[in-house]
Amino acid sequence: MVTIPTMAYELVGYAVFLPLIGFIFNGLFGRKIKSELLVGTIGSASVGIGFVIAGAIFFEMLAAPVHDRVHVVQLVPWIKAGTLSVNVAYQVDQLSILMMLIVTGIGFLIHIYSIGYMHGDPGFWRFFAYLNLFIFAMLNLVMADNFLLLFLGWEGVGLCSYLLIGFWYDRKFEKGTTGDAAKKAFIVNRIGDFGFLIGMFLLFETFGSLEFQTVFLQASAFPERTPVLTWMTLALFLGATGKSAQIPLFTWLPDAMAGPTPVSALIHAATMVTAGVYMVARCSVLFALAPTTMLVVAIIGASTALFAATIGLVQNDIKKVLAYSTISQLGYMFLGLGVGAFAAGLFHVLTHAFFKALLFLGSGAVIHALHDEQDIQKMGGLKSHLPVTSRTFLIGAVAIAGIPPLSGFFSKDEILWKTFSLGYGSLWIIGFIGAALTAFYMFRLYSLTFEGEKRWGHDKHPHEAPLFMTIPLMVLAALSIIGGFVGIPKSLGGGNAIEHWLEPVFEHANEKLAIAGHAAESTEYLLMVLSVAVAVTGILFARRWYATRSEVPQQLSNRFSGLYTLLWNKWYVDELYDATVVNPTVKSSEKLLWRVIDIHAIDWCVNGIARLLGWISRTTRVVQTGVAQNYVFVFILGVVVIIGWIIGK
């Protein structure tokens, strides 16, 4: 029976499935459609409508009383087997609507941008089909009301990530092709997904259900430090480290930059990589009951934040710097989650989506203008040629560096403040150093790209990007400026609206954690001043050294050549993994599994059966002499025997 929806949240299914329709349409007919504008419009509209629906739901929730903001929309039953019962159902609550707004909003802007960026590409329709499929999967991930549907989205975004990293599958990328980068992303994610699956099995074994509400209700009754909860959350967190590129599974994200830049912005900065953060936040009740896991999350987060930032200091590929920056910022989010400041982590997801999408799209405009040049050593002086891009990029850089009143300041400071005030002083120091490095590498990037003298060839004539690309940049720049105002802390006279908004979601988790220990406001002010000061210092040094091509960086790299080589080679993590995991796997596959087991055991068995049958046939076929009298003789002999047997009986 079809009922006319009276509430906006009942439309959530449309928001989720419209991008799927866009994918099917563009995927099937896109090749035939000659008009890029039509393909792009269909792709963008299917996401844009989703954003409108998300906005309507959001305002409806805003108007509703707090206890009436959570809805589960059942669509169809999916799997029923024994005690397992899973539905395609979407949970609309404060957390999922926030993610939905980010995914559809940023997604819509990036779709618009892609119309300009992908102009003229023979795979234009394919690109939009994949992008729409990605949005569909991502919405399933964030809206699902159970772990299995979440996992469907989780794998779906992984697939789209793979397809889009390898979008230009025949292009060279570093030592191989973009296809190799895509495979790396996919395979590294498999390791994380393995953990996710184990976590899900444990969940089902323990709670007998995969639905969020059932699971979390039951989990609340569990005592703290139940071993199974610790293992479960650790396994789930392994999944999160894969998807969100944390130590030890971060190596795929820098390589994912092989994909087109809008993909890097949408999938590998703003949305997909925050899936791990979302998942941990969604399971906050489970994590809150496992303090060991929480500590692991916080430590991994803080160390990733610093570790990736150090690599970002010396990279020369504009997108690589941003990729390491993304890893580092994701580390901050996990640091926030790990210390129990779930809302702060999610706040950073929101602001990071704004400014990192902006930075990536800006880098895309630069790459576009310089005809696929990505090396910042060959840029410089682009400020006058790309006025809109350089200004918006600057806004993004200031936002991520943490200068008030731009958005990055509020979210990052909230995380650092929570880390400090909840008693994780050493983690705070790590995060604090990371913040300084962030400011430094972002302004190194900005100065080398847009300031100083030109270092690009005379054959290039950089020009500002078309409106399709600059409008999303301006919108995102505006959001990067004002985005932080939803989370102004109380000490600065704000209401911390976002924390308040998310409070009901994390209510149980916060009860379990019994967060206490509030340091004095004066300390908070001190920390704020400190982090702003350190950010400003970072910016000043970066500008002084790079905007005017000073000799200092060269001298420094000569003086600390060991450290520089270490950072330049990304701490040799890839080489380490190659040596310890990849090569042993490849070698043992070839030398043992193929040459010994496959050839000598499996092939021997299979061929042996064939040989045996051949031998039997060869030996028995001699009875077929071809002489009819022999057959008659045997026939009659048989008749005689049978008759004799009948008579003798």
Place this chain on the structure above:
Amino acid sequence: MEVPLQYYLFLSAIMFAIGVAGVLTRRNAIVVFMCIELMLNSVNLTLIAYSSFLGDVTGQVLVFFVMAVAAAEAAVGLAIVIALFRNKQTINIDEINILKW
């Protein structure tokens, strides 16, 4: 005086045995062929004998069928023999052993 049934049966058994022996031992395809006819006719004799003995006409009807089939078979069989001879210049069935492997 009526001839007893056993006489017919003995005669047909002997005919059948001669036919079998001929099929197994003779090399000439025509002779083998005639031995098969002999076996068929021994069976016919048995059918007639029982038919007469039991006063049931079914056996005689069956004999007509056998004769009709035997006539057709004779035509096909002789045609095969001729075709073989044209190909191999022999009708010695020891040498005709290509129907194998």
